Amino acid sequence: MLLGRKKKEHSNPRAEKNAVIEEEFVEAEFEDLHDNPAAIDIESATKRGLGKLAAGQTTTPDPEIMLALSTDSEELEAAFSKMAEAYLAVKKDKASQKSSLIRLLLGFLRAAHWMHWTSHWQVKGNTSYGDHLLLERLYTGITEEIDTLAEKLVGEFGIEAVNPLEQSYFLLGFVNDVCSVESDPIRRALLVEKGVQEALRVTYERVKGLGKMSLGLDDYIMATANTHDTFLYLLNQRLSSK
DSSP, X not given: OTTOOXXXXXXXXXXXXXXXXXXXXXXXXXXXXXXXXXGOXXXXXXXXXXXXXXXXXXXXOOTTHHHHHTOOOSSHHHHHHHHHHHHHHHOOSHHHHHHHHHHHHHHHHHHHHHHHHHHHHHOOSTTHHHHHHHHHHHHHHHHHHHHHHHHHHHHHHOGGGGOHHHXXXXXXXXXXXXXXXXXXXXXXXXXXXXXXXXXXXXXXXXXXXXXXXXXHHHHHHXXXXXXXXXXXXXXXXXXXXX
């Protein structure tokens, strides 16, 4: 399971308690929930998994995050769709569903930024300088997109909508999904960009279907999709030159 870590020796009670929480988190069994997200017992899942990990935090991330963390999806876009479905299955009111979808999109963009930035350091060979600059263009372009979307979230749903613990789980889940199937920096970047377009499409269709699409969010998603169309074009051109 992702994030599995061995228990370390600690010299103070607080650290020992955290180590126990880690072990309980690693041992939590969510595998039986994969095929039927709607059957999740939220209270039980929270107590067994993320609720324990987040003990003492002001906000506990939703336990459906574990669905992606314990799943080996073959495509990044499949992971986004699966997590979106899991959230919509348990969030009954439209405002909560909208918040969940946008928080997922934010986590996805942060994962894309993380992977492009890392790939920027990993390129090698005769084309490394050009690849370095191309990937720099991608990750720097996403930075403003992340900031704008986060501000929209906070403006509509409050500061807890950008809970860093929850965001870190989204990011790690998505990064695990794509890195488990592609190690080449440029091909990985292409897979990520295809995933971004799918995430934008799913978010747009779902939020609009809820009747909760604002003009500002509509414009943001459309403009962001247009930018990533350009990124896809550049990456495809780069790969076709091999």
